[in-house]
Amino acid sequence: MTGSAAPLDGVRVVELGVGLATPLAARMLGDLGADVIKVETLEGDRTRSVAPFYRAAEDDERSALFEYLNYNKRGVSLDPGADRGVLDELLSTAQVLLIGDDFAQLATWGLDVGELRAAHPDLVIETLTPYGITGPKAAWKATDLTMQAASGLLSFGGNAERYPLKRGLRQSTFEAGLTAAYVAEAALLGAREHGGTVIDISIVECIASELVLTIPEYAFTGAVSTRRPTVIDPLSGDPLPAGPGYVSAQITILTPISNLADFIGDQRLAEPQYATPEARATHAAEVAEIFREALADVQPRDFFEGASERGILAGFVQTADQLLECPHLNAREVFRTMPGTLNGRPWRMPAVTASLSRTGVTIRRAAPLLGEHTSELVPDVGSRTEAGAR
Amino acid sequence: MSREAAGADVPGPLAGLKVVDLSTVFAAPYMCSLLSDLGAEVIKVEPPSKLDQTRGGALAPALGNEGGGDGWNWSGSFHSLNRGKRSLVLDLKQETGRSVLRRLIDTADLVVENFTPRVLRGWGMTHADLVTTNPRLIMLSNTGYGATGPWSGFKAQGTSLESTMGLVEYSGYPGDKPRKVGQSYPDFLAAWTGLYAILAALEERHRSGQGQWIDLGMYQLGPVVIPEALIAAQAGSEQPSRRGNAEDDTLLSDVFACQGVEAWVAVAIEDDAARGQVVELVREHLSGDDPDLDELARALGQWTSSRSPEDAAQALQSHGVAAAAVAEVRDMLLDPQMQHRHFFDWVDIKGVTRPIPGTPYVWTGSTAVTSRARGPLFGEDNDVVLRSVGLTDEEIETLRRDAVVVDTPLNIAPPRSKDLDALVRAGVYREIATDVDEVLAQARPRADEG
Numbered sequence: 019m020t021g022s023a024a025p026l027d028g029v030r031v032v033e034l035g036v037g038l039a040t041p042l043a044a045r046m047l048g049d050l051g052a053d054v055i056k057v058e059t060l061e062g063d064r065t066r067s068v069a070p071f072y073r074a075a076e077d078d079e080r081s082a083l084f085e086y087l088n089y090n091k092r093g094v095s096l097d098p099g100a101d102r103g104v105l106d107e108l109l110s111t112a113q114v115l116l117i118g119d120d121f122a123q124l125a126t127w128g129l130d131v132g133e134l135r136a137a138h139p140d141l142v143i144e145t146l147t148p149y150g151i152t153g154p155k156a157a158w159k160a161t162d163l164t165m166q167a168a169s170g171l172l173s174f175g176g177n178a179e180r181y182p183l184k185r186g187l188r189q190s191t192f193e194a195g196l197t198a199a200y201v202a203e204a205a206l207l208g209a210r211e212h213g214g215t216v217i218d219i220s221i222v223e224c225i226a227s228e229l230v231l232t233i234p235e236y237a238f239t240g241a242v243s244t245r246r247p248t249v250i251d252p253l254s255g256d257p258l259p260a261g262p263g264y265v266s267a268q269i270t271i272l273t274p275i276s277n278l279a280d281f282i283g284d285q286r287l288a289e290p291q292y293a294t295p296e297a298r299a300t301h302a303a304e305v306a307e308i309f310r311e312a313l314a315d316v317q318p319r320d321f322f323e324g325a326s327e328r329g330i331l332a333g334f335v336q337t338a339d340q341l342l343e344c345p346h347l348n349a350r351e352v353f354r355t356m357p358g359t360l361n362g363r364p365w366r367m368p369a370v371t372a373s374l375s376r377t378g379v380t381i382r383r384a385a386p387l388l389g390e391h392t393s394e395l396v397p398d399v400g401s402r403t404e405a406g407a408r
Numbered sequence: 409m410s411r412e413a414a415g416a417d418v419p420g421p422l423a424g425l426k427v428v429d430l431s432t433v434f435a436a437p438y439m440c441s442l443l444s445d446l447g448a449e450v451i452k453v454e455p456p457s458k459l460d461q462t463r464g465g466a467l468a469p470a471l472g473n474e475g476g477g478d479g480w481n482w483s484g485s486f487h488s489l490n491r492g493k494r495s496l497v498l499d500l501k502q503e504t505g506r507s508v509l510r511r512l513i514d515t516a517d518l519v520v521e522n523f524t525p526r527v528l529r530g531w532g533m534t535h536a537d538l539v540t541t542n543p544r545l546i547m548l549s550n551t552g553y554g555a556t557g558p559w560s561g562f563k564a565q566g567t568s569l570e571s572t573m574g575l576v577e578y579s580g581y582p583g584d585k586p587r588k589v590g591q592s593y594p595d596f597l598a599a600w601t602g603l604y605a606i607l608a609a610l611e612e613r614h615r616s617g618q619g620q621w622i623d624l625g626m627y628q629l630g631p632v633v634i635p636e637a638l639i640a641a642q643a644g645s646e647q648p649s650r651r652g653n654a655e656d657d658t659l660l661s662d663v664f665a666c667q668g669v670e671a672w673v674a675v676a677i678e679d680d681a682a683r684g685q686v687v688e689l690v691r692e693h694l695s696g697d698d699p700d701l702d703e704l705a706r707a708l709g710q711w712t713s714s715r716s717p718e719d720a721a722q723a724l725q726s727h728g729v730a731a732a733a734v735a736e737v738r739d740m741l742l743d744p745q746m747q748h749r750h751f752f753d754w755v756d757i758k759g760v761t762r763p764i765p766g767t768p769y770v771w772t773g774s775t776a777v778t779s780r781a782r783g784p785l786f787g788e789d790n791d792v793v794l795r796s797v798g799l800t801d802e803e804i805e806t807l808r809r810d811a812v813v814v815d816t817p818l819n820i821a822p823p824r825s826k827d828l829d830a831l832v833r834a835g836v837y838r839e840i841a842t843d844v845d846e847v848l849a850q851a852r853p854r855a856d857e858g
Binding site: 072240 | 469482553557562572587588601612620625628636638653665738741743762770777838848
């Protein structure tokens with residue numbers, strides 16, 4: 019990439035964010051060059067206390083997850099009761115305001131989006147809360163699990179003989195954070211001609227917007243999706259044991275099973291009783307056994323690379339450790355070095371999502387300490403509270 | 409009945425943006441429809457003799473499960489993923505077809521494609537080629553592994569990528585094997601990330617006047633969604649294990665069976681206050697006042713077993729406990745929250761009105777963001793689009809005569825109806841609901857509500 023001005027250079031974003039999704043969305047705007055100011059209460063974003071902690075300096079430990087979600091920002095801490103006027107002044111210098119992940123954030127800061135819009139007609143105001151800020155469930159409490167449940171996703175996750183199973187870790191964060199980032203950009207583009215907007219995002223609906231097959235299956239044919247049966251075609255992408263781990267393979271019209279039989283060196287797989295997905299589901303145990311025998315001593319990565327080189331749709335289950343060492347990701351410079359040390363060593367996190375030919379992503383600054391830039395940005399308040407807390 | 413959806417006449421924030429969509433299946437087509445929701449004009453260019461997999465086949469639920477005829481026009485997934493677009497059917501294997509496409513791209517702001525990289529190189533239509541006549545052009549290429557790196561030549565689909573991307577390792581029942589959860593998560597991560605990159609390129613173009621190329625490899629989105637695991641790996645702390653529905657930051661979280669068939673409620677007890685509330689609620693099933701979490705979970709399960717999921721969730725929420733019914737699509741359609749927010753968009757398909765998943769936000773301002781229209785019929789806009797790039801009626805007639813432009817798929821049998829009962833027996837579907845029309849009638853907003 020060649021040096022061109024960052025896309026959001028000159029755009030100021032104020033973030034009233036606690037949790038994960040809103041901070042991620044704000045950081046992604048910061049990655050594009052926006053001047054992001056994270057405004058926290060005197061207690062600070064709760065993510066600051068999430069372990070493990072990295073070492074920024076002697077006697078200075080900070081949450082690694084908070085760092086990942088909050089670099090490229092400056093930080094101000096305010097007392098919502100006493101400093102409301104200061105917040106309004108700050109907003110009058112901003113083009114975007116992000117509020118979330120909790121519905122209670124509006125009450126904490128005494129904000130009414132209608133009044134905000136009237137006071138700042140050119141501002142892009144985006145809220146990001148579990149159910150949205152209007153409607154009978156707006157104030158409902160939520161976690162990643164309950165949001166995956168309300169979104170419809172959970173109803174077909176897991177095994178038919180067991181119970182609904184969520185996606186691992188905290189996926190609602192990313193579904194909502196990525197959505198909030200792009201929608202804010204669209205609103206900014208529109209604001210040049212059409213003025214500000216209020217965008218009330220529901221995290222539950224972000225997940226539900228994935229159901230582009232499940233929703234029409236019901237609405238167009240009456241078919242109700244459910245958890246996967248125990249006996250399915252083993253060659254439809256689900257993890258299969260191989261050596262010390264798991265691999266996956268997917269047979270399609272363009273990648274016939276004979277290619278896979280050749281590759282694993284067991285022609286039984288090419289026999290006609292395994293030719294169709296239905297037939298393989300019927301003979302699932304036999305297909306799995308052929309695989310188990312053929313791949314007993316195989317490294318999952320070797321299977322994946324060898325099969326892929328032959329044009330077979332293949333995968334292998336990777337851990338975080340493997341991803342960090344992945345030669346492909348490293349060739350694409352996906353990971354960037356983070357500040358300080360973690361467990362005594364430098365540490366890296368993913369920083370590049372899509373590669374733009376003329377616009378790079380830079381990590382310009384570490385996540386702010388609580389109130390680190392209060393004096394710089396709002397001097398009146400800064401003289402009252404000084405930076406310091408983790 | 410009209411092609412346009414209600415409210416489509418109010419311009420969106422991206423009004424004036426012209427998009428040429430050469431992509432198929434999920435990720436990239438969805439990107440383009442979400443741009444259409446935002447007001448962009450999107451032209452989907454389709455080949456004459458190969459249908460988008462969402463027009464027919466396993467990924468294409470046809471209206472009323474009807475096969476035959478022009479079944480490629482009535483798939484619900486196609487209308488969800490291609491809403492608001494126009495369709496031009498053009499044979500790009502012929503040089504004449506490619507020259508029409510070049511004319512179209514010369515008038516466009518953005519091209520989105522997910523071909524195997526060698527295809528556009530072979531046609532001399534890479535971004536570097538196209539900017540020689542349209543320097544403002546932005547182009548997004550969506551591939552499995554991106555354009556560089558040792559795996560860039562590998563084939564990929566969402567399903568095969570998912571394991572390799574990392575999240576599968578951290579999804580599953582306690583002590584059990586890794587599991588893929590959901591349909592094709594990488595596709596949606598790619599759709600949202602792609603939009604983030606496209607809009608960044610548009611912002612940048614405002615300053616520089618120049619377009620740029622976006623290399624979107626889905627695989628590299630894997631690490632982005634597992635930061636906790638990446639941090640744990642480098643901190644030398646314990647890796648997050650597969651542990652069902654147990655969450656960080658909660659004392660207890662799981663799903664509990666309720667009264668009814670496949671009726672479940674998800675509950676998360678986040679702190680001692682919530683724990684105390686649940687103890688109060690389920691007291692009749694407890695032997696003492698201070699149950700451990702295992703006993704509390706067992707009692708909660710007894711309590712939920714005589715309630716509907718929604719009643720259980722309401723009761724828990726009214727005591728300040730995070731809970732939600734495990735919703736199926738029917739429940740979502742009838743959910744007062746989603747109804748209040750008009751989450752579903754409604755489009756007219758072949759004489760009836762059907763819901764598709766809408767935008768996950770309520771947008772208030774002088775612009776509107778909404779599904780602008782149903783998806784296009786195969787080749788529905790051939791004439792309109794061809795005229796828009798200056799072709800005369802005679803030239804268009806010649807293109808049709810040479811089968812460069814066609815109005816019905818060439819050498820493709822109409823999609824067959826699915827054997828839904830067999831799919832129920834195979835466990836793909838739980839049942840085929842017979843009351844869908846009643847549910848939709850109840851769910852659909854009345855005209856006066858917009």
